[in-house]
Amino acid sequence: MKIVGISGSLSKHSKTELTVQKTLDFIDEQDPTVQTELIALSAYNLVFCDGRNPDDYEADTRTVIDKIAAADALIIGSPIYRGTYSGAFKNLFDLIPNDSLRGKAVGITATGGSDHHYLAIEHQFKPLIGYFNAYAIPGGVYANNGHFAGGELTDKNILERLANLAKETIRLSTLLNNSYEGPAETAIKRESLQES
Numbered sequence: 001m002k003i004v005g006i007s008g009s010l011s012k013h014s015k016t017e018l019t020v021q022k023t024l025d026f027i028d029e030q031d032p033t034v035q036t037e038l039i040a041l042s043a044y045n046l047v048f049c050d051g052r053n054p055d056d057y058e059a060d061t062r063t064v065i066d067k068i069a070a071a072d073a074l075i076i077g078s079p080i081y082r083g084t085y086s087g088a089f090k091n092l093f094d095l096i097p098n099d100s101l102r103g104k105a106v107g108i109t110a111t112g113g114s115d116h117h118y119l120a121i122e123h124q125f126k127p128l129i130g131y132f133n134a135y136a137i138p139g140g141v142y143a144n145n146g147h148f149a150g151g152e153l154t155d156k157n158i159l160e161r162l163a164n165l166a167k168e169t170i171r172l173s174t175l176l177n178n179s180y181e182g183p184a185e186t187a188i189k190r191e192s193l194q195e196s
Protein backbone atom coordinates (compact mmCIF):
# COMPACT_ATOMS: atom_id res chain seq x y z
CA MET A 1 0.00 0.00 0.00
CA LYS A 2 1.21 3.48 -0.82
CA ILE A 3 -0.06 6.49 1.14
CA VAL A 4 0.82 9.95 -0.13
CA GLY A 5 0.70 13.03 2.09
CA ILE A 6 -0.12 16.42 0.58
CA SER A 7 0.80 19.68 2.25
CA GLY A 8 -1.01 22.62 0.66
CA SER A 9 1.21 25.33 2.16
CA LEU A 10 3.87 27.23 0.23
CA SER A 11 5.42 28.74 3.37
CA LYS A 12 9.02 27.93 4.36
CA HIS A 13 8.49 26.72 7.94
CA SER A 14 5.13 25.17 7.40
CA LYS A 15 2.97 23.91 10.26
CA THR A 16 0.82 22.10 7.71
CA GLU A 17 3.85 20.23 6.43
CA LEU A 18 4.80 19.25 10.02
CA THR A 19 1.26 18.00 10.60
CA VAL A 20 1.06 15.90 7.44
CA GLN A 21 4.59 14.54 7.93
CA LYS A 22 3.79 13.60 11.53
CA THR A 23 0.76 11.63 10.32
CA LEU A 24 2.94 9.83 7.76
CA ASP A 25 5.46 9.07 10.55
CA PHE A 26 2.66 7.47 12.56
CA ILE A 27 1.71 5.38 9.52
CA ASP A 28 5.35 4.26 9.17
CA GLU A 29 5.42 3.28 12.86
CA GLN A 30 2.08 1.48 12.78
CA ASP A 31 2.65 -0.48 9.57
CA PRO A 32 6.17 -0.57 8.11
CA THR A 33 4.84 -2.37 5.01
CA VAL A 34 3.04 0.81 3.95
CA GLN A 35 5.09 3.05 1.67
CA THR A 36 4.68 6.75 2.48
CA GLU A 37 5.70 9.91 0.63
CA LEU A 38 5.17 13.59 1.38
CA ILE A 39 4.27 15.97 -1.44
CA ALA A 40 4.88 19.45 -0.04
CA LEU A 41 3.57 21.89 -2.64
CA SER A 42 6.39 24.27 -1.62
CA ALA A 43 8.84 21.79 -3.18
CA TYR A 44 7.15 21.65 -6.59
CA ASN A 45 6.50 24.22 -9.31
CA LEU A 46 2.89 23.54 -10.20
CA VAL A 47 1.29 25.55 -12.99
CA PHE A 48 -2.21 26.92 -12.56
CA CYS A 49 -4.97 24.72 -13.91
CA ASP A 50 -6.06 26.14 -17.27
CA GLY A 51 -8.71 23.54 -18.13
CA ARG A 52 -6.55 21.51 -20.53
CA ASN A 53 -6.73 17.71 -20.58
CA PRO A 54 -4.87 16.58 -17.42
CA ASP A 55 -2.75 14.23 -19.61
CA ASP A 56 -1.13 17.28 -21.20
CA TYR A 57 0.52 18.76 -18.11
CA GLU A 58 4.30 18.42 -17.95
CA ALA A 59 7.30 18.71 -15.60
CA ASP A 60 6.54 19.07 -11.84
CA THR A 61 2.80 19.29 -12.50
CA ARG A 62 2.91 15.93 -14.33
CA THR A 63 5.02 14.38 -11.55
CA VAL A 64 2.62 15.41 -8.80
CA ILE A 65 -0.51 14.37 -10.73
CA ASP A 66 1.04 10.94 -11.38
CA LYS A 67 2.10 10.43 -7.75
CA ILE A 68 -1.43 11.16 -6.55
CA ALA A 69 -3.02 8.91 -9.17
CA ALA A 70 -0.68 6.06 -8.11
CA ALA A 71 -1.45 6.41 -4.37
CA ASP A 72 -3.81 3.96 -2.65
CA ALA A 73 -4.77 6.49 0.03
CA LEU A 74 -3.97 10.08 0.96
CA ILE A 75 -3.35 12.24 4.00
CA ILE A 76 -4.16 15.79 2.98
CA GLY A 77 -3.44 19.04 4.80
CA SER A 78 -3.83 22.73 4.10
CA PRO A 79 -3.43 25.95 6.03
CA ILE A 80 -6.72 27.76 6.49
CA TYR A 81 -6.71 30.90 4.36
CA ARG A 82 -9.79 33.15 4.57
CA GLY A 83 -11.82 30.42 6.18
CA THR A 84 -10.99 27.59 3.76
CA TYR A 85 -8.09 25.67 2.17
CA SER A 86 -5.32 27.63 0.44
CA GLY A 87 -5.47 28.56 -3.23
CA ALA A 88 -2.40 26.38 -3.89
CA PHE A 89 -4.20 23.39 -2.39
CA LYS A 90 -7.36 24.00 -4.44
CA ASN A 91 -5.31 24.40 -7.61
CA LEU A 92 -3.88 20.91 -7.09
CA PHE A 93 -7.41 19.50 -6.91
CA ASP A 94 -8.28 21.40 -10.11
CA LEU A 95 -5.26 19.80 -11.84
CA ILE A 96 -5.81 16.12 -11.02
CA PRO A 97 -8.09 13.98 -13.22
CA ASN A 98 -11.64 13.33 -12.02
CA ASP A 99 -10.93 9.64 -11.41
CA SER A 100 -7.63 9.99 -9.55
CA LEU A 101 -9.09 9.70 -6.03
CA ARG A 102 -12.07 7.49 -6.78
CA GLY A 103 -12.67 4.92 -4.01
CA LYS A 104 -9.59 5.96 -2.01
CA ALA A 105 -9.40 6.64 1.73
CA VAL A 106 -8.47 10.24 2.56
CA GLY A 107 -7.40 11.48 6.00
CA ILE A 108 -7.91 15.23 6.42
CA THR A 109 -5.83 17.71 8.41
CA ALA A 110 -5.88 21.51 8.53
CA THR A 111 -3.93 24.20 10.38
CA GLY A 112 -5.25 27.60 11.34
CA GLY A 113 -4.13 30.60 13.37
CA SER A 114 -6.95 29.93 15.84
CA ASP A 115 -9.84 27.47 16.17
CA HIS A 116 -12.30 29.82 14.47
CA HIS A 117 -12.41 27.82 11.25
CA TYR A 118 -12.16 24.22 12.45
CA LEU A 119 -15.48 23.36 10.78
CA ALA A 120 -13.83 24.05 7.41
CA ILE A 121 -12.88 20.36 7.51
CA GLU A 122 -16.58 19.47 7.41
CA HIS A 123 -17.84 22.25 5.14
CA GLN A 124 -14.95 22.80 2.72
CA PHE A 125 -12.55 19.85 2.64
CA LYS A 126 -15.10 17.02 2.79
CA PRO A 127 -17.25 18.26 -0.12
CA LEU A 128 -14.06 18.51 -2.21
CA ILE A 129 -13.19 14.91 -1.37
CA GLY A 130 -16.80 13.92 -2.05
CA TYR A 131 -16.58 15.43 -5.56
CA PHE A 132 -13.86 12.88 -6.35
CA ASN A 133 -15.89 9.91 -5.02
CA ALA A 134 -13.26 9.32 -2.35
CA TYR A 135 -13.91 8.30 1.28
CA ALA A 136 -13.10 10.90 3.91
CA ILE A 137 -12.00 9.39 7.22
CA PRO A 138 -14.57 10.54 9.82
CA GLY A 139 -13.35 13.44 11.88
CA GLY A 140 -10.17 15.02 10.60
CA VAL A 141 -7.61 16.89 12.69
CA TYR A 142 -7.43 20.67 13.01
CA ALA A 143 -4.32 22.15 14.69
CA ASN A 144 -4.00 25.80 15.68
CA ASN A 145 -0.81 27.84 16.16
CA GLY A 146 -0.89 27.15 19.92
CA HIS A 147 -0.36 23.44 19.25
CA PHE A 148 3.16 24.10 17.95
CA ALA A 149 6.32 25.19 19.81
CA GLY A 150 9.97 25.46 18.78
CA GLY A 151 9.26 24.38 15.21
CA GLU A 152 7.53 21.17 16.36
CA LEU A 153 3.97 19.94 16.73
CA THR A 154 3.90 19.48 20.50
CA ASP A 155 0.26 19.20 21.62
CA LYS A 156 -0.33 15.72 23.03
CA ASN A 157 -4.01 15.60 22.16
CA ILE A 158 -3.41 16.60 18.54
CA LEU A 159 -0.61 14.02 18.27
CA GLU A 160 -2.93 11.32 19.60
CA ARG A 161 -5.59 12.33 17.12
CA LEU A 162 -3.10 12.24 14.24
CA ALA A 163 -2.00 8.75 15.32
CA ASN A 164 -5.65 7.74 15.22
CA LEU A 165 -6.14 9.33 11.80
CA ALA A 166 -3.11 7.34 10.58
CA LYS A 167 -4.58 4.11 11.98
CA GLU A 168 -8.02 4.71 10.48
CA THR A 169 -6.58 5.63 7.08
CA ILE A 170 -4.59 2.38 6.95
CA ARG A 171 -7.61 0.42 8.20
CA LEU A 172 -10.10 1.83 5.69
CA SER A 173 -7.66 1.56 2.79
CA THR A 174 -6.99 -2.08 3.72
CA LEU A 175 -10.73 -2.82 3.90
CA LEU A 176 -11.33 -1.11 0.55
CA ASN A 177 -8.47 -3.10 -0.99
CA ASN A 178 -8.60 -1.03 -4.20
CA SER A 179 -12.05 -2.36 -5.04
CA TYR A 180 -14.60 0.31 -5.82
CA GLU A 181 -17.98 -0.47 -7.32
CA GLY A 182 -19.59 2.97 -7.16
CA PRO A 183 -20.25 5.32 -10.07
CA ALA A 184 -17.53 5.28 -12.72
CA GLU A 185 -17.61 9.02 -13.25
CA THR A 186 -18.21 12.12 -11.22
CA ALA A 187 -21.69 13.58 -11.70
CA ILE A 188 -20.51 16.19 -14.25
CA LYS A 189 -17.90 15.16 -16.78
CA ARG A 190 -15.02 17.50 -17.56
CA GLU A 191 -15.67 17.12 -21.34
CA SER A 192 -19.23 18.37 -21.01
CA LEU A 193 -17.94 21.43 -19.19
CA GLN A 194 -15.49 22.14 -22.01
CA GLU A 195 -18.19 21.84 -24.67
CA SER A 196 -20.48 24.37 -23.05
Ligand SMILES: Cc1cc2nc3c(=O)[nH]c(=O)nc-3n(C[C@H](O)[C@H](O)[C@H](O)COP(=O)(O)O)c2cc1C
Nearest residue numbers: 009011014015016079080081082083111112113114
Ligand atom coordinates in the same frame (compact mmCIF):
# COMPACT_ATOMS: atom_id res chain seq x y z
C1 LIG B 1 -3.41 34.74 3.69
C2 LIG B 1 -3.67 34.11 5.01
C3 LIG B 1 -4.95 33.91 5.43
C4 LIG B 1 -5.22 33.29 6.64
N1 LIG B 1 -6.52 33.10 7.03
C5 LIG B 1 -6.79 32.44 8.17
C6 LIG B 1 -8.13 32.18 8.55
O1 LIG B 1 -9.08 32.54 7.87
N2 LIG B 1 -8.34 31.49 9.71
C7 LIG B 1 -7.32 31.06 10.50
O2 LIG B 1 -7.58 30.42 11.53
N3 LIG B 1 -6.03 31.30 10.17
C8 LIG B 1 -5.73 31.96 9.02
N4 LIG B 1 -4.43 32.19 8.66
C9 LIG B 1 -3.36 31.64 9.52
C10 LIG B 1 -2.82 30.31 8.97
O3 LIG B 1 -3.87 29.42 8.64
C11 LIG B 1 -1.95 29.60 10.02
O4 LIG B 1 -0.89 30.44 10.42
C12 LIG B 1 -1.40 28.27 9.49
O5 LIG B 1 -0.89 27.53 10.56
C13 LIG B 1 -0.30 28.47 8.46
O6 LIG B 1 0.11 27.22 8.01
P1 LIG B 1 1.55 26.98 7.35
O7 LIG B 1 2.58 27.26 8.42
O8 LIG B 1 1.55 25.57 6.93
O9 LIG B 1 1.68 27.94 6.19
C14 LIG B 1 -4.15 32.85 7.47
C15 LIG B 1 -2.83 33.06 7.03
C16 LIG B 1 -2.59 33.67 5.83
C17 LIG B 1 -1.16 33.85 5.38
